[in-house]
Amino acid sequence: MRVLVVEDETALANAVARGLRRNGMDVDVAYDGIDGFGMATASSYDVLVLDRDLPGMSGDDICRTISAGTRTRVLMLTASVSHEARAAGFRLGASDYITKPFAFTDLVARIHALGGGEQGARR
Secondary structure, eight states, X not given: OXXXXXXSOHHHXXXXXXXXXXXXOEEEEESSHHHHHHHHHHSOOSEEEEOSSOSSSOHHHHHHHHHHHSSOEEEEEESOOXXXXXXXXHHHTOSEEEESSOOHHHHHHHXXXXXXXXXXXXX
């Protein structure tokens, strides 16, 4: 399964990527919105793990564009915890929404669910 993690907290992004790789996923990482958007539109991913508050280009703008124009499923991983923020994320096209702090096992399970199971959707 191919996963793109777009997260500006470098230590968190790298830890998530390492953990997902240990779970057999092919993972790329971007640390800002501009690079994340470029990577998400230049290559095919099963799941995009996306922070909302990113430098350069907001996660909301990336989510809106990616969910409308690709088959990539968007999982927002964000500190925005209110019910209104969660609802807004789904209206933007997110397939799932996890708030920080989070349990890594939940993140892995949700990525598998979005990506089509253990093997993920191959493109």
